[in-house]
Amino acid sequence: MLLKHGSDLPLALGHMKPGDTVELHALHCASPLLRRRLRDLGVTEGSALKVLRLGLFGGPLTFECDGQHIGIRRDEANRMEVAPL
Amino acid sequence: MSEVALLGNPxxxxxxxxxxxxxxxxxVGNWSGVTVEKKVGVLRGRGGRIVDLPGLYSLLPLTEDESVxxxxxxxxxPASLLNIVDASQLERNLYLTIQLLECGRPMLxxxxxxxxxxxxxxxVDAALxxxxxGVPVVSIVARKGTGCADVLQALGSLAQSEKSSFRIDYGPVIESSVTRMSERLNQAAETSSSNLRWTALQLLEGNEAVRSFLSGSDVLSDLDDLIEETSQQLxxxxxxxxxxxxxxxxxxxRITQICAVVLDxxxxxxHTATERIDTILTHRIIGIPLFLALMFxxxxxxxxxxxSLLSDQLDGLISGTLSGWISSALDGLGASAFTHALVVDGIVGGVGGVLVFLPQICILFMLISFxxxxxxMARITLLMDRTMEAVGLSGKAFIPFIIGFGCNVPAIMAARTMEQRKxxxxTTLLVPLMSCSARLPVYALFAGVFFxxxxxxxVMGLYLMGMVLALALAKLFSRTLMKSEPSLFVVELPPYRMPQLLSLLRMTWEKVKGFLRKAGTIILAGSVMIWFLSNTGPSGFGVNMNDSFLASIGGALSGILTPLGFGTWQAGAALITxxxxxxxxxxxxxxxxxVPDMAGLEHQVAMAFTPLQAFSFIAFILLYIPCLATVGVIRKETSSWRWTFFSMGYSLVLxxxxxxxxxxxxxxxxLT
Structure with a gap:
């Protein structure tokens, strides 16, 4: 199932603020290509993510995971379900 | 000869x-995807070939460079594998390592x-x-060369070493399926070179590269049945x-188990330094202004x-000293007036006139290398992604754009690292709008005279104009010509590091060498040709230049160029060449x-153009057509003449x- 809008998710990565640390809960709503790329980078369900920065005008969200810094688009972040840590 | 393949994450x-x-x-560079093609070299000291390959995260390729x-x-x-593993990201690097180990080849x-x-x-405990x-591990710092001698030595004794005993048990369902698939593969002769267990596992995982290697043989349909069956059993x-x-x-x-032992x-x-730099450079408000300021x-x-200071010095050297020496040397040798004119006016004038811009090109290349x-580089993609998203592109397209300021050819190849075909x-179509260093001499000449x-x-205005037009056209093309695929953006931001002077100089030199090679070949040939065409006409050699072939070729264009402000045969001829x-x-x-030197040329140009005409002319030069080498690489990367002609056509119209x-x-x- 692919959700059109991230707002349907209980808690999405895209809703977090810089400095928030969360656990990645579900990736299945993100686009398949992105999901694979994130898996390649070691970002999977259960990973701890720390939001670092948000781009202006809905620009990319940067987070830290296992010491690596990764940037993704906000609408993709909105489709990644997280849980507070 | 033995061949070593160099593999590892980006x-x-x-x-x-x-x-x-x-x-x-x-x-080399500090972002993912610097190398997009395999590069072959000879190992120092002991012979044998080594092949540098684009980075990849797993053997299931996602992008063009990975599938290479x-x-x-x-x-x-390859006879053996050299797997580079980033010690600071051991866990994710080991995933590829495991797939490579399953290949069953000698590995270091x-x-x-x-x-x-x-x-x-x-x-990371290398010994553990x-x-x-079960394969040798050598600690290195490749950037500084630490441990490289050990790598060379270890590679030497690698071939004789026994096979790794490393093996993962995937559970009864998979293991029995792998055994059956291996048996089936064993009956087929085509697959003899690669490890059967590895081939079976890669097929189960859905590796397209392995599948297409087997396609055409009758085993594939049997194997597909087996895969389907296994999937149901699982x-x-x-x-x-x-x-x-x-x-x-x-x-x-398994990786988690390994890391529990070897990793502390x-x-x-x-990375505190990186974090601190990023709070400024990728700041949500001042990030983009800082980027523009840096470009300025x-x-x-x-x-x-x-x-321009260095360029003036070089101009004095070439058009004064060097040209004088050559001239008197030719006189001393008793060269004919023809030879004299060919060498001094044609070659020194044509090639030397371009070489005087070497300082600008060196500086630009050096700064891009930095x-x-x-x-x-990765941060620029992050800053620009919002803008790129609006025009239907990925922020990652900015890497080819920036490389394009140096030369469009490697820039187009850099587009391979993007995940989506669209x-x-x-990006391939739009990179030619980036002002490459070859356009720099034209800008430097005209801007030096008029502005x-x-x-x-x-000049920055021209660069920005190319960029803005590229974005506008991206919007237009993605709306009209492409399938509506949302573009993907995911970027790793590597830790910052201070570029080493030596490697910076080397990288600059490699790029400058390309420019010098061009000066010695295509620019030289072009200059000789132009000189001949400008001196011969229907009535033979030594005609007045206005009656020359060059004048008639250029003149044919002057009609359509008149509305643009430069309807002279000289401008037309320059555009064709x-x-x-x-x-x-x-x-x-x-x-x-x-003209004998830069000052003379500047004077002539000032006579021939008004400032407005000059600006129109350089804008036209910026946009009008990708150069021959770029056309070649567009054809190669798109494998389509249609898109190649399209790229030439749209730029002329634009x-x-x-x-x-x-x-x-x-x-x-x-204005005038």
Whole structure:
């Protein structure tokens, strides 16, 4: 199932603020290509993510995971379900 | 001869190590996807070939550059593998390592960036890792060359070493399926070179490169049945995930076990320096203005502060001293007037006229290399992604754009690292609008004459114009010509590092060498040709230049160029010859106006153009057509003549529209 809008998710990565640390809960709503790329980078369900920065005008969200810094688009972040840590 | 394949995750220092092991100077950089093609070198001291491959995260390729590496492994079956592993990101690097180990080839692991890991308080025990994986592990710092001698030595004794005993048990369902698939594969002769167990596992995982290697043989349909059966059996055991996910899960579990033994991250800390720099450079408000300011600084350095000063010195040297020497040497040898004119007016004028811009080109290349090596490149994509998203592109397209400021050819190849075909095609089509260093001599000449006081500003305006037009066209093309695929953006931001002076100089030299080679070949040939054409006409050799063939060729265009403000045969001739290489525009002007030095040419140009006409002309030069070499690489990367001709066609139309708007619009508001 692919959700059109991230707002349907209980808690999405895209809703977090810089400095928030969360656990990645579900990736299945993100686009398949992105999901694979994130898996390649070691970002999977259960990973701890720390939001670092948000781009202006809905620009990319940067987070830290296992010491690596990764940037993704906000609408993709909105489709990644997280849980507070 | 034995062949070693260099494999590893992106941005782990494969090319740095390759350069150290072979004394090559391939381009290195601090972002994922610097190397997009395989590069072959000869190992220092002991012979044997080593192949540098684009980085990849797993053997299931996602992008074009990754599939280069995956295909290489299947098709060329290298004798041994050298796997580079980033010690500061051990867990994710080991995933590829495991897939490579399953290949069953002799393998050596280079544990790289141990210094970076140490600075973050991460320790990896190389000896224990060696024990766990069953293959030799050597700690290295490839950028500094530490441990490279050990790698060379270890590679020497690798061939004789026994096979690794490393093996993962994937559970009864998969294991029995792998055994049956191996038996079936064994009956088919085609697959003899690669390890059967590995081939079976890769097929179960859905590796397209392996599949297409087997396609055509009758085993494939049998194997597909087996795969389907296995997948059902796996479902029956109560396993919820599909097969690729299941395999990944088993491997990840093993990696976790290995890391528990060899890795100590208890005192791990984040990269504080990088974090601090990023709070400024990728700041949500000042990030983009800082990027623009940096670009302006680059143009200031290239054109105003350093470049033109050095260029004037070089001009004095070439057109004064050198030309004088050659002239008197020719007189001394009793050369004919013909030879004298050919060498002094044609070759020294044409090639020398371009070479005087060497300082600007060196400085620009050096500054681009600095950005490439520092880690800022990935941040630029992050800053620009919002804008790029709006026009239907990925922020990653900005990397090819920036490389395009140096030369469009490698820039188009850099588009391979993008995940989506639409992004790659759009970027390939639009890179020619980036002002490459070949257009720089034209700008430097014209801006120097007409806009001397604010050269950097005018030149930056041209660069920005190319960029803005590229974005506008991206919007247009993605709306009209492409399938509506949303573009993907995901970027790793590597830790910043200070580029080393030596490697910076080497990278610059490699690029400058390309320019010098061009000066010695295509620009030289072009200059000689132009000189002949400008001196011969229907009535023979030695005609007045206005009656020459060159004048009639250029004159044929002058009619359509008149509305743009430069309807002279000289401008027409320069544009035609500029297709070979954009620098040839300057060579042509030098020969046509037959001037001894830069000052003379500047004077002539000032007579021939008004400032408005000049601006229209350089804008036209910026846009009008990709050069010959770029056309070649567009054809190669798109494998389509249609898109190749499209790229030439749209740029001609665009250049015409922009130049007419500048000239006619300028006249309307009273400019001259």
């Amino acid at each position: 941005n782990t220092g494969k090319t740095s190590l390759f350069n150290m092991l072979t004394r090559s100077y391939e381009t 590496a995956a295909r290489f492994l299947m098709e060329e079956s 692991i280079g544990l790289n960036m141990v210094d970076v890991a140490r600075s973050r308080n991460i320790t 890792l060696q024990q766990e994986l 479902g029956l055991t109560g396993e919820k995930s599909d097969m690729p996910t299941y395999l990944r899960k088993i491997r990840t579990e 991250r208890s005192a791990q800390r984040i 600084l680059i143009f200031k350095l290239t054109f105003d502060w350093l470049g 950005i490439e090596d520092s880690g800022y 992004d790659r095609l759009l 001397a006081s604010d050269q950097a500003l005018v 500029g297709f070979m290489a954009k620098e040839v525009v300057v060579s042509t002007m030098n020969i046509i106006y037959q 250049a015409y529209i922009v130049a007419i708007l500048i000239y006619q619009g300028g006249r309307l508001i009273g």
